[in-house]
Amino acid sequence: MLQLKNVSLTLEGEHGKKQILKDISLTLKKNKIYVMTGPNGGGKSSIAKIIMGIYQPTSGKILLEGEDISALGVSERARLGIGYAFQQPPRFKGIKVKDVLELAVGDNTKVNICDLLYDVGLCSQDYLNREIDASFSGGELKRVEIASILARKLKVAVFDEPEAGIDLWSFQKLTETFENLNNMTDTTIVIISHQERILRLAHQVIVVSEGKISEITTPDKFLGEIEKLETDCRCKNNCTFIGGRTDVQCD
Numbered sequence: 001m002l003q004l005k006n007v008s009l010t011l012e013g014e015h016g017k018k019q020i021l022k023d024i025s026l027t028l029k030k031n032k033i034y035v036m037t038g039p040n041g042g043g044k045s046s047i048a049k050i051i052m053g054i055y056q057p058t059s060g061k062i063l064l065e066g067e068d069i070s071a072l073g074v075s076e077r078a079r080l081g082i083g084y085a086f087q088q089p090p091r092f093k094g095i096k097v098k099d100v101l102e103l104a105v106g107d108n109t110k111v112n113i114c115d116l117l118y119d120v121g122l123c124s125q126d127y128l129n130r131e132i133d134a135s136f137s138g139g140e141l142k143r144v145e146i147a148s149i150l151a152r153k154l155k156v157a158v159f160d161e162p163e164a165g166i167d168l169w170s171f172q173k174l175t176e177t178f179e180n181l182n183n184m185t186d187t188t189i190v191i192i193s194h195q196e197r198i199l200r201l202a203h204q205v206i207v208v209s210e211g212k213i214s215e216i217t218t219p220d221k222f223l224g225e226i227e228k229l230e231t232d233c234r235c236k237n238n239c240t241f242i243g244g245r246t247d248v249q250c251d
């Protein structure tokens with residue numbers, strides 16, 4: 001179980017200090033899927049980085065299975081079993097897909113790296129020996145990053161917008177992969193996402209807005225609320241709905 005207790009984060013921005021997270025308290029249990037969603041810039045990735053130890057909280061505590069890990073850095077938290085798949089993963093010139101996955105798997109002989117690639121919709125024949133350089137597409141890079149997190153036996157796995165840049169076919173495979181991870185392991189899964197299909201996987205939906213948790217709810221309730229929102233015009237002009245709820249034409 002991972003707990004955030006009254007976590008706040010202030011960072012130095014271009015225009016001075018900015019409070020990014022305000023008094024966040026969360027309890028994330030084993031064997032559950034939490035989907036974190038909310039407006040752009042609300043603070044979702046910052047919460048992920050606080051969990052991973054990339055940012056240290058300005059105040060508040062982070063506990064893993066009751067132990068205070070607030071002062072630990074990224075590698076110590078990784079060793080304790082916390083993993084984070086970045087929203088924008090880095091490219092590693094000179095390093096092959098095989099190297100990244102073998103490093104992630106470590107001495108866990110039960111994990112087959114070809115199966116991992118299959119789980120994220122990549123063909124191992126085509127990708128194992130490819131270098132993760134500038135020639136890698138955004139979606140390919142994202143999937144290798146996700147596979148490297150799946151490779152590890154984690155207590156807490158955080159996936160930041162895993163759907164970004166991923167085609168429909170691979171997306172389908174990915175949702176099944178998250179379900180399997182939840183069925184086969186005790187890992188606490190946190191997925192940051194804006195996708196309905198992913199939201200539907202959640203045991204709890206955590207809505208983050210303006211640096212705070214504005215709501216913790218169920219997928220049905222959350223999606224019902226969105227449905228209502230979509231029927232109102234956001235731009236306050238005279239709008240005509242011309243089909244699906246996203247096809248709104250403004251004068």
Ligand SMILES: Nc1ncnc2c1ncn2[C@@H]1O[C@H](COP(=O)(O)OP(=O)(O)OP(=O)(O)O)[C@@H](O)[C@H]1O
Nearest residue numbers: 011012013018020039040041042043044045046047
């Ligand atoms: N290192 C930083 N320095 C200054 N401001 C930052 C820093 N990191 C994040 N922010 C700001 O904190 C706010 C929250 O950012 P964050 O990336 O957590 O949002 P998000 O909810 O993940 O958004 P998105 O849906 O666009 O990915 C934003 O206003 C962002 O500009």
Ligand SMILES: [Mg+2]
Nearest residue numbers: 044045046087
């Ligand atoms: Mg983000």
